[in-house]
Amino acid sequence: MLLLALDTATPAVTVALHDGTSAIAASSQVDARRHGELLLPAVDRVLAEAGLELDAVTGIVVGVGPGPYTGLRVGLMTADTFGLVLGVPVHGLCTLDALAYAADIEGPFVAATDARRKEVYWARYADPRTRVSDPAVDRPGDLDLGGLPAVGAGALLYPDTFPDARAPEHVSAAALASLAAEKLAAGQELEAPRPLYLRRPDAQVPKNYKVVTPK
Amino acid sequence: MADEPLVLGIETSCDETGVGIVRGTTLLADAIASSVDEHARFGGVVPEVASRAHLEAMVPTIDRALKEAGVSARDLDGIAVTAGPGLAGALLVGVSAAKAYAYALGKPLYGVNHLASHICVDQLEHGALPEPTMALLVSGGHSSLLLSTDITSDVRPMGATIDDAAGEAFDKIARVLNLGFPGGPVIDRYAKEGDPSAIAFPRGLTGPRDPAYDFSFSGLKTAVARWIEAKRAAGEEVPVRDVAASFQEAVVDVLTRKAVRACKDQGVDHLMIGGGVAANSRLRALALERCEAAGIRLRVPRPKLCTDNGAMVAALGAEMVARNRAASDWDLSADSSLPVTDPHVPGRGPAHEHSHDHVHEVSKENLYS
Numbered sequence: 001m002l003l004l005a006l007d008t009a010t011p012a013v014t015v016a017l018h019d020g021t022s023a024i025a026a027s028s029q030v031d032a033r034r035h036g037e038l039l040l041p042a043v044d045r046v047l048a049e050a051g052l053e054l055d056a057v058t059g060i061v062v063g064v065g066p067g068p069y070t071g072l073r074v075g076l077m078t079a080d081t082f083g084l085v086l087g088v089p090v091h092g093l094c095t096l097d098a099l100a101y102a103a104d105i106e107g108p109f110v111a112a113t114d115a116r117r118k119e120v121y122w123a124r125y126a127d128p129r130t131r132v133s134d135p136a137v138d139r140p141g142d143l144d145l146g147g148l149p150a151v152g153a154g155a156l157l158y159p160d161t162f163p164d165a166r167a168p169e170h171v172s173a174a175a176l177a178s179l180a181a182e183k184l185a186a187g188q189e190l191e192a193p194r195p196l197y198l199r200r201p202d203a204q205v206p207k208n209y210k211v212v213t214p215k
Numbered sequence: 216m217a218d219e220p221l222v223l224g225i226e227t228s229c230d231e232t233g234v235g236i237v238r239g240t241t242l243l244a245d246a247i248a249s250s251v252d253e254h255a256r257f258g259g260v261v262p263e264v265a266s267r268a269h270l271e272a273m274v275p276t277i278d279r280a281l282k283e284a285g286v287s288a289r290d291l292d293g294i295a296v297t298a299g300p301g302l303a304g305a306l307l308v309g310v311s312a313a314k315a316y317a318y319a320l321g322k323p324l325y326g327v328n329h330l331a332s333h334i335c336v337d338q339l340e341h342g343a344l345p346e347p348t349m350a351l352l353v354s355g356g357h358s359s360l361l362l363s364t365d366i367t368s369d370v371r372p373m374g375a376t377i378d379d380a381a382g383e384a385f386d387k388i389a390r391v392l393n394l395g396f397p398g399g400p401v402i403d404r405y406a407k408e409g410d411p412s413a414i415a416f417p418r419g420l421t422g423p424r425d426p427a428y429d430f431s432f433s434g435l436k437t438a439v440a441r442w443i444e445a446k447r448a449a450g451e452e453v454p455v456r457d458v459a460a461s462f463q464e465a466v467v468d469v470l471t472r473k474a475v476r477a478c479k480d481q482g483v484d485h486l487m488i489g490g491g492v493a494a495n496s497r498l499r500a501l502a503l504e505r506c507e508a509a510g511i512r513l514r515v516p517r518p519k520l521c522t523d524n525g526a527m528v529a530a531l532g533a534e535m536v537a538r539n540r541a542a543s544d545w546d547l548s549a550d551s552s553l554p555v556t557d558p559h560v561p562g563r564g565p566a567h568e569h570s571h572d573h574v575h576e577v578s579k580e581n582l583y584s
């Protein structure tokens with residue numbers, strides 16, 4: 001088994017190769033504006049580090065967000081296209097789940113990423129493997145999480161809402177891959193690789209002139 | 216010919232997800248998925264709606280193009296993609312797909328210019344482009360007059376709109392007339408039953424001191440909207456057909472007049488017209504009339520090749536392969552304002568310098584004799 005994991009849902013452009021037991025190569029770069037430029041070279045580098053070619057990959061797992069749209073699509077489009085050429089399954093995993101999976105916390109906590117526009121994407125976890133609420137997007141000021149510990153850049157950004165914010169700040173594809181490998185080994189079905197936008201597209205309907213002309 | 220380059224092209228600069236396949240100058244497939252219906256209620260293309268639709272449509276459209284062409288992806292000689300100009304988020308979806316596709320297949324990647332592709336597509340219809348070529352590109356996103364001596368290395372802007380694109384003016388006037396979106400086809404239809412000389416709308420930038428090859432449609436747009444609003448304010452019925460015909464005439468009069476003048480001034484004896492507005496029947500008719508009178512040969516591809524599509528990107532990609540142009544690097548970015556003077560985005564490898572030498576060499580030729 002050789003899983004290629006990608007996530008571009010957050011400022012981290014992260015890639016990893018996982019052999020079913022552990023991550024054998026990984027790359028993470030944090031740059032919110034250059035997902036499109038950084039991802040393919042990172043894939044190339046990670047494969048080179050492992051001494052493998054892309055066609056050795058037996059499955060792909062991609063972070064489906066939630067995340068700001070433009071960057072999010074880079075990972076999804078890349079994963080979809082690799083899947084098409086290689087003829088291997090493409091799995092989706094919630095980016096917050098991968099972030100939570102890497103948390104060193106036993107009890108209930110929150111994972112939160114930066115949704116920009118002064119909002120966070122977030123979800124509650126009973127433990128690092130168990131999400132107990134659907135991913136949501138909200139203003140931090142509207143959330144009352146009772147001082148639960150929290151991980152992720154979304155938590156670190158808003159200390160008033162997340163007084164007990166902890167590492168990891170960014171999601172890693174190595175964690176994404178490990179979680180996926182664990183789920184696959186347990187015979188669990190992963191999600192489809194479809195984006196979690198959580199917001200409707202911004203679109204202004206132009207003011208219409210009064211209809212004077214019958215069609 | 217089997218030894219001509221087999222190239223797949225991906226286009227996502229606006230609202231069409233296009234995947235085309237060509238062999239040299241032969242069109243093999245032109246698969247399109249459009250999100251235009253999703254934009255209609257907004258009266259214009261909504262970038263985020265377009266980007267979401269590209270992501271959904273890409274893989275099925277690639278599949279469809281390969282089936283249509285009856286070729287195997289393994290036999291491709293290269294993958295071309297629109298690197299710009301266009302909507303940033305929309306371009307990025309296509310560039311991401313093209314990179315992953317080329318990388319997974321082990322094929323070279325060519326990030327190419329959308330405008331140069333609009334010109335190059337004519338090779339699929341009328342054979343090799345004459346060199347030099349004068350091109351008038353008119354669509355919802357662009358209105359430019361371009362002169363190219365080599366579509367892979369030398370595209371020179373002669374003129375462009377200083378405000379709105381011609382197609383935008385069609386959309387705006389259609390909206391003011393409550394005719395829906397997109398405006399081009401519906402204005403064309405109404406105009407056929409109207410009188411083009413009924414209302415004397417202004418011809419932008421046609422004064423003796425105005426730039427000879429630049430366009431302006433903003434003043435015309437405002438004049439037409441004001442004229443309609445005045446009618447409505449006076450409680451009179453708006454003569455939609457005459458307004459459509461008179462407005463359309465003002466647009467195509469300026470476009471064709473300036474294009475023919477550019478050909479004459481530069482000593483170029485043929486003109487190609489591309490872009491979505493090239494589907495306009497009055498533009499085609501008037502361009503033909505004026506080109507014939509001036510002894511200029513007119514080349515206009517069929518409407519489906521004039522609007523945005525993947526085949527045009529593949530056509531330019533095939534030319535890049537045929538002329539040994541440098542492939543792009545894996546960190547190719549989508550550039551929403553890629554200059555028209557960059558027909559492609561070569562990588563930084565050694566082949567890059569070679570292609571630049573060629574550019575300089577070609578540029579020295581005297582076109583203006």
Ligand SMILES: [Zn+2]
Binds near residue numbers: 356490491522
């Ligand atoms: Zn176009």
